[in-house]
Amino acid sequence: MSSNKSLLGIYNVMADIFSRNQYTPALAAAELASLIITYFAGMGIAVYRLPLSGIPLTAHIYTAAFDVIFAIALYGSTTRAQNLPLRVLSVLDIFSVLGAAFSGLFYFGGFVEPIYAIGMGTGFVFTIVFTSLILFYAVRH
Amino acid sequence: MESKGILGKVNRNTPVLISAAIEEIILMGAFVAGITALLNDQFPITASWMAALLSAHLSFAVLSGLGGVLLFVVTYLSDRKDLFYLGLINVIFIGIAAANGLMFYATYNYDYSYTMAISFIFAIICTSGCIAWSI
Incomplete structure (x- = not known):
């Protein structure tokens, strides 16, 4: 590995960290960023009582x-990495995201109830x- | 297993694992109670069951503040830089959330409610990081 001080060295270290477990940390970081934007927008609608448009x-x-x-x-990347705790976590992740998505579809579909x-x-x-x-488990194990 | 440089494998730290798990449950309870209170009524509240819900949210918030300080102390005692920084960021964001929650309760200005929600999410990410890195 090259020196950690140079720009290329920093890039190499980051690429090494985010490509562990068949790129699971990279995908998890992307989902986390997407979730944070979802939360910023959704919480803005809920707190400021914005109309469901725009x-x-x-x-x-x-x-x-996304x-x-x-x-x-x-789930695909954790399956390829053959890491059982990560696979279990990603299945739970899919179930919880689907629960949120179906509730959201009901809400947006006209059942505007709390x-x-x-x-x-x-x-x-x-x-x-x-x-x-x-994300944090995949960069360590 | 021993330390292998930047984000290498390290030993398990049981105190951090337990206190982070407790903190995570308390934060999730505070979130669910808070969002139920937010979505069901306009502030200031009138119904008594809403008051009970808001009291539940406040109780979870106080407990999460105490849990955040406990988690910070335990991460400090763990002699690990990564856990220490996660615990420090966690307790800072919980402090911001608590301050904004109290300001919201005093003024009913929804900007404080929004800031409380935003800092909550970064706190729960740091708490999850403490769990995953202490296993």
């Missing part, structure tokens, strides 16, 4: 779609816990 809702829906895509991609938004929030908090567990 930029916040578009940002929320698009990043939510959350599901990254969650399924994470219980569906609460389901979205509960699924979200489980998703962010499992995703960050995957």
